[in-house]
Amino acid sequence: MTAQASRITYTLDSSLDSVNKVEETAEQMARKAGVDDDEIFRISMAVREAAVNAVLHGNAYDPQKRMTASFENTGSDLVIRITDEGKGLDPATLPDPLAPENLLRGSGRGIFIIRSFMDEVHFKQLHPGTELTLIKHLGAAPTGA
């Protein structure tokens, strides 16, 4: 098992094209790992949401700021790290999108979807920026976020 051998890292500008590239890469990675179509959908959607978060909420489409996306198949896990150069994100401050008062809001569901679809989600503050690590366990029942 050589983790380094299957790691890909992209440094991308803060655009929707970058979001699409990251999503496509996640889909290809998941497909190559042999997970089923439903899981491919969940993984690629979670990664897309993380990339949107980085580009839109983190970097605010700033052309001077970059998003970094790394993809690694460790043999037991798919590990995707998305990093932005924004002002940082404290997940504890995010409103619960399932709360009745938030149900009809037009935004605020991205992190919730990421947590719903991945087995582990970790936030790291980079000062400046945020690193989001998304993990999907391979060959085991989902453990929940």
Added chain:
Amino acid sequence: MSMKISTRQVDGVTILDLGGRITLGEGSVQLRDSVRDLLGKGQKNILLNLGEVNYIDSSGIGELVSAFTTVKNQGGELKLLNLTRKVHDLLQITKLYTVFDIKDDEAQAIASYAK
């Protein structure tokens, strides 16, 4: 790969047949503009046929919610028709399945509007 929208009128209900992806920067804006355009013309009974929508992200879900509340605030009704399994599952986990009026038969959906 953007979203396709076509519009038809059936018995006082405007049906938007949507296809493709409803995502940030792609379908979301098209959907918002289409609904706004209909409301501007006084067409407030709107049925979104999502049968050919194969992908929707959180931005697209947000746009559906915004369209729903905008139409409702103007005295109209916006309902959803023919959800694909993926869209259905997303509305379930986000607890929006009970917020929207969701139909799987077009004729019944049209008959359900207060006209």
